[in-house]
Amino acid sequence: MERPPPSYLVVLLLLVFLQQLQLIWSQSQSQSQVDELDDDQSALLSFKAAISSDPSGTLTSWNTSVPVCQWAGINCTTTSTSNSSSIVSGLILEHLSLTGTLSPSLANLTHLSTLRLSSNMLTGQIPSTLGAIPSQLALLDLSSNNLTGQIPPQLGGLASLIRLQLSNNALDGAIPPSLGNLSRLSILDLSKNSLGGELPPNLGNLTTLVFFKVSNNMLSGPIPSSIYNLSALNYLVLYNNLLSGELPSHIGVSLPNLHVLSMYNNQLSGLVPDSLANASGLEEIDLSQNHFSGKIPSNFGMLKNLSWLALEYNQLEAREASDWDFIQSLTNCSLLDHLSLDANNLTGNLPSSLGNLSTGLTWLSLWDNQLTGEIPLEIANLVNLNTLGLKDNQFSGKIPNSIGQLSNLESLILFHNQLSGGIPSSIGNLTRLNEFYLDHNQLQGEIPSSIGKFQSLNVLDLSHNRLSGSIPKEVLSLSSLSYYLSLSHNLLSGPLPPEVARLQSLSYLDLSYNKLSDRIPDSLGQCLVLESLTMSNNLFNGSIPVSFKNLRGLKDLDLSHNNLLGDFPDYLADFPYLEHVDLSFNDLTGKVPTSGVFANHTAVSVVGNSKVCGGISSLDLPACLEEAPKKKKHLVVHIVVPVVCGILLIILVSGLYVACISKRNLRSKRDSFRVPLEGQFLNLSYAELAKATDDFSFDNLIGVGTYGSVFKGNLGSGELIAVKVLDLQQQGASKSFMAECEALRNIRHRNLLKILTVCSSVDASGSEFKAMVFEFMPNGNLDTWVHPKVDQKVGSRSLTLAERVNIAVDVAVALNYLHNFCATPVVHCDLKPSNVLLDENMTAHIADFGLARFLQKINGKGYRAPSTSVAAMGTIGYVPPEYGVGNHVSPQGDVYSYGVMLIELFIAKRPTDAMFKDGLTLQKFVENQLSNGSKATEIVDALFLSKETLDDLGEMLEKCLQLILKTGLSCAKVRPRERMKIKDVVRQLEEARAFLLL
Structure with a gap:
């Protein structure tokens, strides 16, 4: 056999050697990847160790018995197709309410490309070690936490970073110039922190930047010119800072791709550049609350996509007719929705071309200027206006009759002008009007009776005019009035109609300085929600109605300068909220109390009542004479005693008979005259609450939340209460307690859960104890009714259709009150079925204000959440999407939550149901079903649709459900501006309920 040549053997040996080498290398790589995965596991477990609270239990899967790539919130990437080796490439744990600190171990996730920990409660400083993560990190999102300290300059080393979102934290210091090294950055959001100093010019190196938002900080100084060279920018959002200087004249040329330019509430000055018209894609321009001067550019009509133009609170001028040319130009902006020019130096007459603006315009305000002449008739062409604000000008002449054509108007604000003539009767066509100011x-x-057509009106102010005649009963029949009615300082005469009783939701009523006469009607005592009642300087006579005893919610009462007589209303001393009482210059008699509001002489006036006595010494009233002792009549005792004994015997027998007859009615009478629990001064100690709840026993536990537990209690008098005990070991519990107390102290509405008292003390072990005591809601929460369990008592029957509609209306009305009619608007921030409680009549009450936020007044822009506020976490499924990217809480956020809940109420599916995945949401499910031709009756909860209901209501039922579901979808839109206003929701649901009554 012939041997192979030596060269062949060499080649063969070389091939064998290379195969072995490849095998060794593959094994080495595989082992290396296993080692890397082990390193990732160690880093993640270190991260978990720094988390002190995980309410959702998401991190329970993070243990060594489960492969890392199967842990919740972990994304892995396959690195080898041959052996399917994986490494951790993404950490996504947003909206989980995690509490703790950020572990530096995150820097050991060497293959990380996505780090997203937004909307938790993480604290501490951002570890500088994050800058050591290799360059493949593309997304870093730590927004909506409680992070403090400065932004580490090392983050500028993350060369592959595309998105950096650190908004809604408590970061301070300056913005590191090193962020200008992030050459691939597309989104930079540092808003809602406490960042100071100037914007670094290095940010002008971010040539790929599309979204730049540093609003709600304390940045100062001029905006670097380099920022205006970022030609890729779509969003430039710098509002609520201290930035100064002028905008460059070429801004619209150098930023041609701008969609949103929002710089309000800064210290910018100079002219509004004409070149903005060159950024043809501009949709929103907001330069309000600055120091801009000069004329408004007359070429904005080139911006075909412009929908929002806000220039209010500047020093812009219009002194000659030609200065108003910008209005004619804006008539070319067919998408214009919002135009606000308030508080500038605009003078002269409004041009008639105003009526040629987009028919889609919903907001038009020019208040606080020096406008003169008449309101243009052509304004009636703006048929979709929701708000027309022309207050604080010098308009004269009559209110145009054509204003009645604005059928979509919700707010008409014309006060502080020189308008004359009568109120046109066509005003009654504005049936959607919610606020009406003509004071x-x-x-x-006379006041036109057509005002009675305003079925959604909450505020009516006609004060400080020369209106005469009687008060139309139609005005007093507006049961929707829930906030304010003022007819004061007019020439109104005649009696107050008894229809005033229909104002049962009204908080403030002012009829002072008129010529109203006759007796105050007893029916006024049915307005149980009244907080302020002013009827001074009229001609009312007779006694103060006994029914006033029912007005226990009053804070202010002024009946001065009338002709009232009779007994002094001493029951006012028992009114728990009463702060001011003026009964001066009447003819009252009797003793003035010394307790309650009457203990403070500065809060009470009773002068001009010559027949009153007593009171505290500082009121300087005469002492009340004691009743003289009766004279003894010894001479007739022998006659009187037998007669009295006989009479007593007759009375005793009769009394026994009457007692037997009336015993069965005693309980109902006692209950009907019982003073409501919330009207009393409750002062409950820890011991009393422990006794009422049987030492907070498990049997009395009726609910558990993030910050505490709720127990049912019995005060022993038969009055049931709900006691919310705070878990003070839980981070944020004390803040939640204070927020809820502050919110409930300032709000009061029939559809909000009433707080009875609070207790801040120590428990039996000496530990700090905090609790809130509420009215007990016997029918539990809405969640247990919509999603009943087999073994539960409450909700064992299904909610009826009528009950669901009524509950939907109740919650919408309460939200409308919170957003639009509180002295300071309140955003609930955690609206969901479990926070809606039901009383014995199945009336809904919104509860749990632990995350509530008050909005601050911003001149010319309504209200906004304060820049220092911490964004509400809310509950997954109900939190609006904009909260996830660090936007401020807003009423629109509550509307989103309400929309989801409204759909859930009728579909009986939670937004977190397992069926909703891969992009399918509760809203999309309903939208798809309806668009595919399904009837509403086919997709709603079948439990409330009996055959009898379907037969009885037929087509009306379908219309009702269609309107409700479409209302829910309109509320739960992704973009806040596309959502319905809550007052529209109330109106539409009332229309839906009307279908059931036809």
Whole structure:
């Protein structure tokens, strides 16, 4: 056999050697990847160790018995197709309410490309070690936490970073110039922190930047010119800072791709550049609350996509007719939705071309200027206006009759002008009107009865005019009035109609300085929600109605300068909220109390009542004479005693008979005259609460939340209460307690859960104890009714259709009150079925204000959440999407939550149901079903649709459900501006309920 040549053997040996080498290398790589995965596991477990609270239990899967790539919130990437080796490439744990600190171990996730920990409660400083993560990190999102300290300059070393979101934290210090090294950055969001100093010019190196938001900080100084060279920018959002200087004249040329330019509430000055018209894609321009001067550019009509133009609170001028040319130009902006020019130096007459603006315009405000002449008739062409604000000008002449054509108007604000003539009867066509202000004008004539057509009106102010005649009963029949009615300082005469009783939701009523006469109607005592009642300087006579005893919610009462007589209303001393009482210059008699509001002489006036006595010494009233002792009549005792004994015997027998007859009615009578629990001064100690709840026993536990537990209690008098005990070991519990107390102290509405008292003490072990005591809601929460369990008592029957509609209306009305009619608007921030409680009549009450936020007044822009506020976490499924990217809480956020809950109420599916995945949401499910031709009756909860209901209501049922579901979808839109206003929701649901009554 012939041997192979030596060269062949060499080649063969070389091939064998290379195969072995490849095998060794593959094994080495595989082992290396296993080692890397082990390193990732160690890093993640270190991260978990720094988390002190995980309410959702998401991190329970993070243990060594489960492969890392199967842990919740972990994304892995396959690195080898041959052996399917994986490494950790993404950490996504947003909206989980995690509490703790950020572990530096995150820097050991060497293959990380996505780090997203937004909307938790992480604290501490951002570890500088994050800058050591290799360059493949593309997304870093730590927004909506409680992070403090400065932004580490090392983050500028993350060369592959595309998105950096650190908004809604408590970061301070300056913005590191090193962030200008992030050459691939597309999104930079540092908003809602406490960052100071100037914007670093290095940010002008971010040539790929599309979204730049540093609003709600304390940045100062001029905006670097380099920022205006970022030609890729779509969003430039710098509002609520201290930035100064002028905008460059070429801004629209150098930033041609701008969609949103929002710089309000800074210290910018100079002219509004004409070149903005060159950024043809601009949709929103907001330069309000600055120091801009000069004329408004007359070429904005080139911006075909412009929907929002806000220039209010500047020093912009219009002194000659030609200065108003910008209005004619804006008529080319067919998408214009919002135009606000308030508080500038605009003078002269409004041009008639105003009526040629987009028919889609919903907001038009020019208040606080020096506008003169008449309101243009052509304004009636703006048929979709929701808000028309022309207050604080010098408009004269009559209110145009054509204003009645604005059928979509919700707010008409014309006060502080010089309007004259009568109120046109066509005003009654504005049936959607919610706010109507005509005060401080020179209007004459009678109040038109057509105002009674305003079925959604919450505020009516016709004060400080020259209106005469009687008060139309139609005005007092507006049961929707829930906030304010003022007819004061007019020439109104005649009696107050008894229909005033229909104002049962009204908080403030002012009829002072008129010529109203006759007796105050007893029916006024049915307005149980009244907080302020002013009827001074009229001609009312007779006694103060006994029914006033029912007005226990009053804070202010002024009946001065009338002709009232009779007994002094001493029951006012028992009113728990009463702060001011003026009964001066009447003819009252009797003793003035010394307790309650009457213990403070500065809060009470009773002068001009010559027959009153007593009171505290500082009121300087005469002492009340004691009743003289009766004279003894010894001479007739022998006659009187037998007669009295006989009479007593007759009375005793009769009394026994009457007692037997009336015994069965005693309980109902006692209950009907019982003073409501919330009207009493409750002062409950820890011991009393422990006794009422049987030492907070498990049997009395009716609910558990993030910050505490709720127990049912019995005070022993038969009055049931709900006691919310705070878990003070839980981070944020004390803040939640204070937020809820502050919110409930300032709000009061029939559809909000009433707080009875609070207790801040120590428990039996000496530990700090905090609790809130509420009215007990016997029918539990809405969640247990919509999603009943087999073994539960409450909700064992299904909610009826009528009950669901009524509950939907109740919650919408309460939200409308919170957003639009509180002295300071309140955003609930955690609206969901479990926070809606039901009383014995199945009336809904919104509860749990632990995350509530008050909005601050911003001149010319309504209300906004304060820049220092911490964004509400809310509950997954109900939190609006904009909260996840660090936006401020807002009423629109509550509307989103309400929309989801409204759909859930009728579909009986939670937004977190397992079926909703891969992009399918509760809203999309309903939207798809309806668009595919399904009837509403086919997709709603079948439990409330009996055959009898379907037969009885037929087509009306389908219309009702269609309107409700579409209302829910309109509320739960992704973009806040596309969502319905809550007052529209109330109106639409009332329409839906009307279908059931036809």
